[in-house]
Amino acid sequence: MNAPLRRVGIIVMVMFGLLFANLNWVQGYKADEYRNSPHNAGRVQIAEYQRERGPILVGRDGTAAAVSIETDGRLTYLRTYPEDGRWAHVVGYKPVNLAATGIERFENDSLAGTGDRFFVDRMRDLFTGDQSAGGTVQTTLSRGGQQTAFEELNDNQVGADRGAVIAIDPRTGGVQALVSMPSFDPNPLASHDPDVAQDAYEALDADPERPLANRVLSERFEPGSVFKVIDAAAALASGDYQPDSNLEGGAQYTAPTAGSPIGNAPGVSCPNSITLEQALVVSCNTAFSWLAAEQLSGDELSGMADAFGFRDDELSVGRLDGEGMSVATSQLGELHREDGQYDQPTLALTAIGQASVQMTPIQGALIAATVANGGTQMAPYLVEQLQDGQLRPVYQASPESLREPITGEVASELEDMMVAAVERGTGTNAQIPGYRVGGKTGTAETGDGAAEHGWFVGFVIDDGEPISAVAVFLENAGSGGSGEAARIAGQVMHAVVNDQGGS
Secondary structure (H helix, E strand, O other), X not given: OOHHHHHHHHHHHHHHHHHHHHHHHHHHOOHHHHHOOHHHHHHHHHHHOOOOOOOEEEOOOOEEEEEEEEOOOOOOEEEXXXXXXXXXXXXXXXXXXXXXXXXXXXXXXXXXOOOHHHHHHHHHHHHHOOOOOOOEEEEOOOHHHHHHHHHHHHOOOOOOOEEEEEEEOOOOOEEEEEEEEOOOOOOHHHOOOHHHHHHHHHHHHHOOOOOOOXXXXXXXXXXXXXXXXXXXXXXXXXXXXXXXXXXXXXXXXXXXXXXXXXXXXXXXXXXXXXXXXXXXXXXXXXXXXXXXXXXXXXXXXXXXXXXXXXXXXXXXXXXXXXXXXXXXXXXXXXXXXXXXXXXXXXXXXHOXXXXXXXXXXXXXXXXXXXXXXXXXEEOOEOEEEEEOOXXXXXXXXXXXXXXXOOOHHHHHHHHHHHHHHHHHOOOHHHOOOOOXXXXXXXXXXXXXXXXXXXXXXXXXXXXXXXXXXXXXXXXOOOOOHHHHHXXXXXXXXXXHHHHOOOO
């Protein structure tokens, strides 16, 4: 080959190399920018719905909570939710012209097959002309736990119209159930008819019961006596108290400089001297208020709350190495006077979950999970595994420790105390025959004249292994609300146990 031909050959090879590099740049790096350009919106939408969106699977049997079906319309695949509202707040929905929510939102790139993990699929499609399906999301959710939570919450025996249930595996942080009441049917929101979808959204958005709100993650409520688990943890961690240490109880307690006394709930008998464990078992307001206002320092109480996750504004629930659903920050409110000292009357009310204390249901479940898991709080997550369009795993969750608010010794003492509360105290409705169940009820005044909230947080242990930790919240449930919350919690935990091969 003579020199001119050799030069031409080199130039042609360089041009092909540059063309190939540019093709890879466009396909691999600039694709999202071009796809999301407003000038390309219509074409992008059609292209997105020409690819089958991957399913979202739940339960050990891999039941589909979200799946795409083929149509003969302009948009080829329609997103559907086979069980209507059962998974609505956790799976979310993927509309054509509205914003996606839940897993559908934070795993959109995987479900659509456009994420970095699916680059090989896209390159293969480029050469074969095929249209690989999007990725599959396998969740941590328990089918039985979710179904029981949904049914028991909606059929609660105190007539509550709003509430929440969250169950977590204390050993891993995997979310087993997540239900917010009232729920909604996501199918109309995913309609290819924009008018149908818009009308459905506007109707839900205007509903005074706020069915679109995720009460598990994004709403905060007064926790009432559930907060006494934090009080007890602070007392035990201080080294000055043991479960059998005596506290001052009685029918009423008035904090220094306070104008009004704090009493116990109707039916609660609290003697003048009561042990720390028995105070938790019967839920003695006066003993815990005295403990917080006059015995523990404000730093010990607020520090223990923070150690469990209060005031953590970075928590989210989704995939451990990626995005998720944001969690509202559980709060204590202002505990100091103008002179910078802790306000004792405020501490007394904070100790019983009143004053300005606000907690999310998931925070309640994390408190119970930490106790059951020996003092280690695992990071909560929803995505167990991702698979590409050929069902090959491209991601597997690896559980992570989030924090260690208490020692194993304190956790063991708290566990025994919470078990006693279920065996012979306020939480007896949560009992599961043959299993070790612990928990704490809570009744919280709202301050607006409405009926009290009902709470229960607890856990179930089998042969020393924690199986599930749960929080149940019944908004404005009134009398009997905490007992009903405990009953629902027992049913949910039992369903999770059954899902894992128990009885």
